[in-house]
Amino acid sequence: MSSSRYRSHSGWQSSAPEAEGLADHVTEFMKAAAEMTVEFGKGCRDIVRQSLVKEDSYIGRTLRKGSWYVGRRVRWACDKLRVFNECLPEDKDPLHAWAIILLISAIAFAALNLSTKHDTSSTPLPKKVYLHPPSANLIVLPDGRYLAYKEQGVSAERARFSILVPHAFLSSRIAGIPGLKASLLEEFGICLITYDLPGFGESDPHPNRNLESSALDMLLLANAVGINDKFWVVGYSSGSMHAWAALRYIPDRVAGAAMFAPMVNPYDPCMAKVERRGTWDKWTRKRKFMYFLALRLPSFLSYFYRQSFLSGKHGQIDKWLSLSLGKRDRALIEDPLYEEFWQRDVEESIRQGNTKPFVEEAVLQVSNWGFSLADLKLQKKQRGKGMLSWLKAMLTEPKEEYTGFLGPIHIWQGMDDRVVPPSMTDFVHRVLPGAAVHKLPYEGPLTTNIEIDPTLVEGDSKEQEETADQQEEEILGDPSKEEVILNP
Numbered sequence: 001m002s003s004s005r006y007r008s009h010s011g012w013q014s015s016a017p018e019a020e021g022l023a024d025h026v027t028e029f030m031k032a033a034a035e036m037t038v039e040f041g042k043g044c045r046d047i048v049r050q051s052l053v054k055e056d057s058y059i060g061r062t063l064r065k066g067s068w069y070v071g072r073r074v075r076w077a078c079d080k081l082r083v084f085n086e087c088l089p090e091d092k093d094p095l096h097a098w099a100i101i102l103l104i105s106a107i108a109f110a111a112l113n114l115s116t117k118h119d120t121s122s123t124p125l126p127k128k129v130y131l132h133p134p135s136a137n138l139i140v141l142p143d144g145r146y147l148a149y150k151e152q153g154v155s156a157e158r159a160r161f162s163i164l165v166p167h168a169f170l171s172s173r174i175a176g177i178p179g180l181k182a183s184l185l186e187e188f189g190i191c192l193i194t195y196d197l198p199g200f201g202e203s204d205p206h207p208n209r210n211l212e213s214s215a216l217d218m219l220l221l222a223n224a225v226g227i228n229d230k231f232w233v234v235g236y237s238s239g240s241m242h243a244w245a246a247l248r249y250i251p252d253r254v255a256g257a258a259m260f261a262p263m264v265n266p267y268d269p270c271m272a273k274v275e276r277r278g279t280w281d282k283w284t285r286k287r288k289f290m291y292f293l294a295l296r297l298p299s300f301l302s303y304f305y306r307q308s309f310l311s312g313k314h315g316q317i318d319k320w321l322s323l324s325l326g327k328r329d330r331a332l333i334e335d336p337l338y339e340e341f342w343q344r345d346v347e348e349s350i351r352q353g354n355t356k357p358f359v360e361e362a363v364l365q366v367s368n369w370g371f372s373l374a375d376l377k378l379q380k381k382q383r384g385k386g387m388l389s390w391l392k393a394m395l396t397e398p399k400e401e402y403t404g405f406l407g408p409i410h411i412w413q414g415m416d417d418r419v420v421p422p423s424m425t426d427f428v429h430r431v432l433p434g435a436a437v438h439k440l441p442y443e444g445p446l447t448t449n450i451e452i453d454p455t456l457v458e459g460d461s462k463e464q465e466e467t468a469d470q471q472e473e474e475i476l477g478d479p480s481k482e483e484v485i486l487n488p
Contacts, residue, residue: 034100041099126313129347136173136202139224147221148202149173149195153185156226160189164218165234166242167194169361170309172201172348177234195221197242199357201348209360211245211369218242219250230255237420237445238263238365247405248371256407261420261445262428266291267366270374271427278423294362301362302355310350310358314343326416329444338446373431378404409435414443 136148150173156162167175173194185192197214198206206213222231232255235243240262246254264271266279280288293300308315317333325333332338380403409432413425422439429437 034103037099037103126315127343129312129314129350131351132344132347134202136196138202139221141217141220145198145204145206146202147195147198147204147217149193149221149225150176151225152176152182152192152194153190156191156193158189159191159227162191162222162227162229162231163193163234164222164231164246165192165194165236166197166214166218166239167200167349168237168239169358169365170346170349171239172196172345174201174345174348175236177236191225191227193221193225193227196348197357197361199352199354199360201351205352205354205357209364211241211364211371212249214242215245215249218246219253222253232256232258234258234260235262236260238361240264241365241369244373244376245369245371247376247407247409251405251407254405254407257405257409259409259411261413261417262411262425263365263420264373264424264428265366265369267295268373268427270372270431272430275423275427275430278426279421282418282421282423290362291366294359295366298359298363301359305355305358309346310353310355314346317342325446326418326444328416328442329446332446373428376405376409377432378406378434410438411435412438412440414440414445414447416442416444419445 136150138146138148141147153159163177165177167173173196176192176194180192184190195217196203198204198209198217206217218233230253233243233246235241235257237260240259241264243257243259244262244264247257266276271279283291290301290304293304308319333342411425411428413420413422415422425437429435
């Protein structure tokens with residue numbers, strides 16, 4: 001009787017024969033199944049040969065009666081298939097080998113099918129868009145339209161500072177100011193007003209909307225809620241074009257502007273080649289294509305909007321808006337809290353289910369705004385060259401007059417922003433050198449959380465009550481004196 005031995009630290013030792021394991025049983029079972037399959041294949045082959053291939057069978061008689069073309073094709077196919085037998089081992093029966101190959105293929109396809117079904121069942125279904133009950137405050141504009149808004153902080157009568165916020169594309173009044181702590185509103189006496197643009201949320205659409213009408217809506221809203229003094233405007237991303245419009249068309253009511261990654265017209269003729277190239281190179285091909293459609297074929301945008309955010313189901317923001325996001329932004333959109341907040345904002349934005357306001361917003365972005373950012377630049381007003389201007393200068397006390405927006409403009413720009421690239425802010429700063437630009441390293445369009453210190457607003461408001469000479473010194477001076485708290 002023989003026994004196996006193995007070596008340990010103490011030397012060679014004997015051991016009992018090992019018992020057969022599960023793997024051995026499975027191997028024997030597979031061998032038996034293969035043999036049974038081979039025998040079954042041989043039987044099927046004999047049946048086919050005896051019943052169909054003989055000369056007196058139905059196929060033989062049919063081929064012999066004149067179907068020589070079909071017979072030739074069948075023989076040609078058989079000759080081609082015999083070529084594959086050369087790839088098989090020489091010591092194996094081809095029928096035996098092909099039976100095993102077919103069996104293994106069938107098992108593999110069955111396993112793949114089960115795996116696919118399992119993956120499909122484990123994938124969560126897209127969440128459907130929910131229509132929430134109306135919750136906005138409404139005012140009636142002179143043209144009969146309803147404008148929806150949301151008021152936060154203290155009331156306009158008690159407020160020391162008032163802020164109006166037009167929202168960005170695919171957003172609503174619910175978004176507010178990202179990163180602004182609610183406790184600061186009460187502490188510093190701030191009245192924050194966010195509102196839905198025409199056709200968004202609960203606001204009625206405007207039949208002939210443009211940026212001038214957008215600024216007038218902002219003015220009418222401020223008057224309706226009781227804001228009698230100057231107010232600040234805040235623009236985020238594409239919502240900044242409405243803030244720019246307020247600085248242009250109602251400058252006497254605007255105390256200042258705060259812009260977060262402000263979007264400008266990417267087709268602005270004043271942009272330098274380097275600025276334009278730095279902007280377009282950061283965008284995805286689909287985003288460039290959407291801007292092209294907005295400029296040339298805006299009617300085609302409705303189809304893409306119906307397939308994305310107006311499809312009735314939620315999706316990812318980067319796919320809907322063709323965004324190129326960095327690692328920090330991508331990590332943020334995967335946060336359940338942010339996802340819930342963003343989905344609620346989208347649901348409110350698209351509650352009317354109409355593509356027209358979104359198409360209008362996209363067209364406004366790339367069309368002629370009716371003004372240039374250079375019109376907002378603070379500069380001395382040139383005197384006329386006629387006789388009347390000369391007499392007026394001789395008879396009145398000479399006084400310096402200025403054109404453009406007189407208040408402060410602050411811009412926060414994430415340096416990792418690929419939606420509103422830093423080259424856009426470089427263009428704005430070149431056109432408006434008096435604007436204070438605050439650059440945030442490693443921040444993108446979604447992770448730029450900025451908290452504004454209300455003492456900045458208080459200081460600027462007091463300075464605007466001083467004389468024109470002091471105001472000029474403040475605006476043209478060093479903008480770094482403005483106190484801002486940044487919370488990246």
